[in-house]
Amino acid sequence: MNxxxxxxxxxxxxxxxxxxxxxxxxxxSLVNDSTGYDWSVGAIYAPLHRLVKKGLVKTLKxxxxxxxxxxxxxxxxxxxxxKKALHQIKCVHEAIWQDAPALELxxx
Amino acid sequence: xxxxxxxxxxxxxSVQWLLSRTINxxxxxxxxxxxxEIFVSIAKQEGIHRARLWYWTQVAKSIPSFIxxxxxxxxxxxxxxxxxxxxxxxxxxxxxxxxxxxxxVGMAICILIFLWVQDELNYDRFHENTxxxxxxxxxxxNYGMKWPVVSIxxxxxxxxDFPEILDSARVSDFRGLITHKDKKFDEIGAYVxxxxxxxxxxxxxxxxxxTALSSPPSIxxxxxxxxxxxxxxNPLGKNLKLNNDLDLTVTGVIxxxxxxxxxxxxxxxxxxxxxxxxxxxxxxGRFQLYTYxxxxxNTSFKQLDTKIAGLLQQHDVRPGPQLQLEAxxxxxxxxxxxxxxxxxxxxxxxxxxxxxxxxxxxFMNLTTARSSTRAIEIGMRKVTGARRTDLxxxxxxxxxxxxFVALVFAITLIFLLLPTFNNLANKQLSLNPxxxxxxxxxxVAIVIFAGFLAGSYPAFFxxxxxxxxILRGVLIPIRSGTKKALFRKALxxxxxxxxxFLIISTLVIFKQLHFIQNRNLGYQKxxxxxxxxRGNTSEQYEVFKNELLRDSRxxxxxxxxxxxxxxxxxxxxxxxxxxDPNKESRMTEVIIDHDFIETFxxxxxxxxxxxxxxxxxSKEAYILNEAAVKAIELDSPVGKRFSAPIHTGxxxxxxxGVVKDFHFQPLHDEIEPLVMFITPGxxxxxxxxxxxxxxxxxxxxxxxxxxxxxxxxxxxxxxSFLDARFDRLYRSEQKTGRIFGYFxxxxxxxxxxxxxxxxxxxxxxxTKEIGIRKVMGASVSRITLLLTKDFMRWIIVANVIAWxxxxxxxxxxxxxxxxxxxIGIDIFILAAAAALFIAFxxxxxxxxxxxxxxxxxxxxxx
Numbered sequence: 018m019n020x021x022x023x024x025x026x027x028x029x030x031x032x033x034x035x036x037x038x039x040x041x042x043x044x045x046s047l048v049n050d051s052t053g054y055d056w057s058v059g060a061i062y063a064p065l066h067r068l069v070k071k072g073l074v075k076t077l078k079x080x081x082x083x084x085x086x087x088x089x090x091x092x093x094x095x096x097x098x099x100k101k102a103l104h105q106i107k108c109v110h111e112a113i114w115q116d117a118p119a120l121e122l123x124x125x
Numbered sequence: 126x127x128x129x130x131x132x133x134x135x136x137x138x139s140v141q142w143l144l145s146r147t148i149n150x151x152x153x154x155x156x157x158x159x160x161x162e163i164f165v166s167i168a169k170q171e172g173i174h175r176a177r178l179w180y181w182t183q184v185a186k187s188i189p190s191f192i193x194x195x196x197x198x199x200x201x202x203x204x205x206x207x208x209x210x211x212x213x214x215x216x217x218x219x220x221x222x223x224x225x226x227x228x229x230v231g232m233a234i235c236i237l238i239f240l241w242v243q244d245e246l247n248y249d250r251f252h253e254n255t256x257x258x259x260x261x262x263x264x265x266x267n268y269g270m271k272w273p274v275v276s277i278x279x280x281x282x283x284x285x286d287f288p289e290i291l292d293s294a295r296v297s298d299f300r301g302l303i304t305h306k307d308k309k310f311d312e313i314g315a316y317v318x319x320x321x322x323x324x325x326x327x328x329x330x331x332x333x334x335x336t337a338l339s340s341p342p343s344i345x346x347x348x349x350x351x352x353x354x355x356x357x358x359n360p361l362g363k364n365l366k367l368n369n370d371l372d373l374t375v376t377g378v379i380x381x382x383x384x385x386x387x388x389x390x391x392x393x394x395x396x397x398x399x400x401x402x403x404x405x406x407x408x409x410g411r412f413q414l415y416t417y418x419x420x421x422x423n424t425s426f427k428q429l430d431t432k433i434a435g436l437l438q439q440h441d442v443r444p445g446p447q448l449q450l451e452a453x454x455x456x457x458x459x460x461x462x463x464x465x466x467x468x469x470x471x472x473x474x475x476x477x478x479x480x481x482x483x484x485x486x487x488f489m490n491l492t493t494a495r496s497s498t499r500a501i502e503i504g505m506r507k508v509t510g511a512r513r514t515d516l517x518x519x520x521x522x523x524x525x526x527x528x529f530v531a532l533v534f535a536i537t538l539i540f541l542l543l544p545t546f547n548n549l550a551n552k553q554l555s556l557n558p559x560x561x562x563x564x565x566x567x568x569v570a571i572v573i574f575a576g577f578l579a580g581s582y583p584a585f586f587x588x589x590x591x592x593x594x595i596l597r598g599v600l601i602p603i604r605s606g607t608k609k610a611l612f613r614k615a616l617x618x619x620x621x622x623x624x625x626f627l628i629i630s631t632l633v634i635f636k637q638l639h640f641i642q643n644r645n646l647g648y649q650k651x652x653x654x655x656x657x658x659r660g661n662t663s664e665q666y667e668v669f670k671n672e673l674l675r676d677s678r679x680x681x682x683x684x685x686x687x688x689x690x691x692x693x694x695x696x697x698x699x700x701x702x703x704x705d706p707n708k709e710s711r712m713t714e715v716i717i718d719h720d721f722i723e724t725f726x727x728x729x730x731x732x733x734x735x736x737x738x739x740x741x742x743s744k745e746a747y748i749l750n751e752a753a754v755k756a757i758e759l760d761s762p763v764g765k766r767f768s769a770p771i772h773t774g775x776x777x778x779x780x781x782g783v784v785k786d787f788h789f790q791p792l793h794d795e796i797e798p799l800v801m802f803i804t805p806g807x808x809x810x811x812x813x814x815x816x817x818x819x820x821x822x823x824x825x826x827x828x829x830x831x832x833x834x835x836x837x838x839x840x841x842x843x844x845s846f847l848d849a850r851f852d853r854l855y856r857s858e859q860k861t862g863r864i865f866g867y868f869x870x871x872x873x874x875x876x877x878x879x880x881x882x883x884x885x886x887x888x889x890x891x892t893k894e895i896g897i898r899k900v901m902g903a904s905v906s907r908i909t910l911l912l913t914k915d916f917m918r919w920i921i922v923a924n925v926i927a928w929x930x931x932x933x934x935x936x937x938x939x940x941x942x943x944x945x946x947x948i949g950i951d952i953f954i955l956a957a958a959a960a961l962f963i964a965f966x967x968x969x970x971x972x973x974x975x976x977x978x979x980x981x982x983x984x985x986x987x
Binding site: 040086 | 148163187188197
């Protein structure tokens with residue numbers, strides 16, 4: 018199985034952390050908060066679209082919301098394959114970071 | 126719903142629309158909802174303006190990702206389509222070959238014609254001032270004709286009198302002998318005003334264009350001339366002799382004039398020399414040279430036209446001739462002396478489209494015919510969720526792909542064909558020598574156009590199939606009876622109509638050429654050698670002629686101002702006994718020597734021909750042709766008073782005879798009134814009639830040359846045959862005929878490829894039927910007939926369509942000739958028979974193969 022790309026990993030992890038409340042707006046604000054960058058809506062949806070197509074995430078139709086122009090919320094839920102992929106990427110991270118010398122950043 | 130949402134501020138509509146166009150449909154719903162939600166929350170907290178600003182910037186930031194996203198997914202599907210297309214291509218080799226070969230040939234022809242048309246349209250467009258350069262022409266109201274020549278004073282006067290005209294240049298071209306030491310070259314050059322080099326952009330290799338022609342004993346030569354004369358030496362400052370009597374110094378070398386210029390001059394000499402030598406350079410009524418003017422930017426030449434129209438009459442020229450401007454860029458294609466012809470541009474462009482259409486029809490037909498083999502694929506795609514637009518895109522994409530493959534073959538083909546084509550069209554075309562992007566874009570446009578055209582019908586037809594039917598095994602009927610087959614039938618009929626149309630056109634062109642070549646011209650054109658008179662041969666013509674006649678192989682020798690195949694000097698102002706003073710008298714005039722009529726074996730119908738026994742013949746005798754007698758309305762012309770204007774005044778005399786009408790102009794025109802008389806010293810050619818014995822010919826020519834060298838050793842001996850000159854008049858017809866012939870052949874070839882494929886397809890589909898018929902006792906010939914019958918019927922319908930259209934088109938073409946052949950039913954029958962025969966050969970190959978196959982094999986198919 019191919020490894021997730023970094024943006025896919027971030028979005029997938031956000032969905033996992035948000036549990037029942039994962040839809041576009043919340044995913045974006047969580048990603049924004051944890052990375053410190055302003056991700057455009059488009060930048061969120063490109064990896065999200067790929068995750069859906071790969072079958073790592075599935076969509077659920079939520080309740081219609083007036084703020085959304087009467088549109089339904091579309092919730093995202095992680096699938097068993099998605100969990101596996103997350104687990105795999107976590108293992109890769111740990112394996113790579115293991116025994117790495119401590120990083121000391123120069124404050125400049 | 127509406128009320129509910131109106132509580133909330135709405136994001137800008139236009140931006141929302143933009144967003145919805147760019148986002149891939151899978152995520153559109155969710156993403157637009159997110160945008161709206163965030164917009165509303167910002168509007169609540171920070172105000173509507175902030176929210177709008179956010180929306181705008183956010184959309185601008187997001188659009189690149191959305192576009193990239195939708196391309197990403199489209200590309201995935203595209204890869205799949207590509208894979209399928211390639212597999213199809215490889216699996217069905219014959220089918221792909223027919224498709225690609227047909228398209229490649231069609232495209233190659235199309236591109237060749239495209240190159241040719243582009244070259245024709247680009248004549249004289251390389252000058253910096255192209256748009257503002259005009260040629261001054263003389264439109265004579267009396268004749269209703271235009272001549273591109275004006276008199277000497279016109280150019281300078283135009284420049285002086287009209288502020289719109291920035292500059293003018295006179296050009297008088299001639300054939301001149303250039304000598305340097307022992308090297309001699311006979312080339313076409315011109316006397317030109319120094320401004321010629323400023324108006325036109327002929328780049329200099331050496332020398333200064335501003336001063337090159339301003340001091341008289343100077344000459345500018347072409348690069349080619351410079352190399353021929355001086356090799357690698359520096360040509361500047363070298364001395365040349367022009368026509369053995371003028372010493373000139375080379376002051377400049379210009380690059381050879383490009384092919385696509387209506388000038389083809391190898392040297393330029395100062396106009397002053399011409400002016401000094403002219404017997405009356407201030408005369409306004411002697412139209413003899415070209416004049417070009419450079420107009421100010423944005424001048425309306427139409428307005429200027431009305432201003433300059435009457436200039437000649439202000440200088441005492443007889444009423445009639447008016448000055449007019451003719452755009453430089455129109456000379457090649459529109460002017461009578463331009464060499465090109467705009468009609469051929471149209472004709473060949475239409476042929477290009479025809480041939481491409483035939484090739485595309487092949488593709489359409491074969492693809493639809495093959496649809497049964499793809500039906501399952503289409504069914505599967507539809508069942509798994511492909512929409513109709515997806516399938517349309519897939520099929521069009523596939524045919525564009527095949528078009529691109531065909532383009533590769535087409536380009537290879539063009540490389541192979543270009544030399545032949547150049548030879549045929551008398552051009553120096555090459556495939557994109559200047560790296561012209563427009564041309565490449567043109568190719569791509571042709572490919573996409575062909576791909577779309579060819580792919581559109583199968584795409585819409587196949588995508589409309591119902592998956593239920595397909596998967597249940599209901600195949601698409603290929604035989605007649607259904608609407609779909611009707612369309613396909615119509616396409617084949619169209620293809621063959623075009624082919625038959627081309628066959629008929631070619632036959633008519635060749636028939637007319639044959640007619641021209643075998644028409645009784647009223648004079649003998651064979652075994653006559655033409656030698657242009659120069660140097661002493663002109664002055665000592667009588668002696669020269671007698672020397673020639675001493676050889677028994679030469680039966681006649683005479684001299685003339687113009688060669689009988691093309692006499693074109695029209696004059697006015699004749700007078701005769703009983704002339705109506707209000708009547709205009711215009712006639713073609715030719716100056717001849719005594720034995721002209723005998724040499725060309727013309728017939729005198731009244732009176733007598735010129736004879737040495739009557740010394741007055743060379744001073745006052747006239748011979749008219751029948752057309753002239755008719756025009757001047759004289760009942761018994763012989764012996765009547767007649768006079769013609771010559772440069773010393775009126776030449777008074779009598780009509781001594783009438784010659785039977787002969788064709789002194791191309792057969793396009795009616796025979797015009799002609800007057801012939803003798804004025805010694807005004808001859809330009811000597812015409813020598815020799816014994817018809819071919820084996821003696823080269824000896825005779827050597828003899829003539831030896832005499833020539835006695836009289837004019839400084840001039841190279843030149844000769845031509847009258848019949849060759851005659852053929853040259855119809856060169857454009859011959860060229861067109863041959864090009865039509867080739868195109869017809871290719872059109873038939875492509876049509877037959879398609880027919881072949883279709884026949885193969887049909888016999889394959891009817892395998893089982895044929896098997897059963899054979900088991901029931903049908904013979905091979907019966908089955909062959911069964912399979913070919915339909916096609917033959919189509920070809921007959923194609924004939925019915927092609928005949929009237931070809932008749933009208935060719936009738937129109939024949940109207941160009943005053944003397945023309947009849948089209949005749951034989952041509953139509955011949956064309957029909959040829960089409961039927963070729964189609965039968967193509968189809969029967971497949972049919973016989975199907976008919977002789979063992980029924981056991983075909984019935985075991987199940």
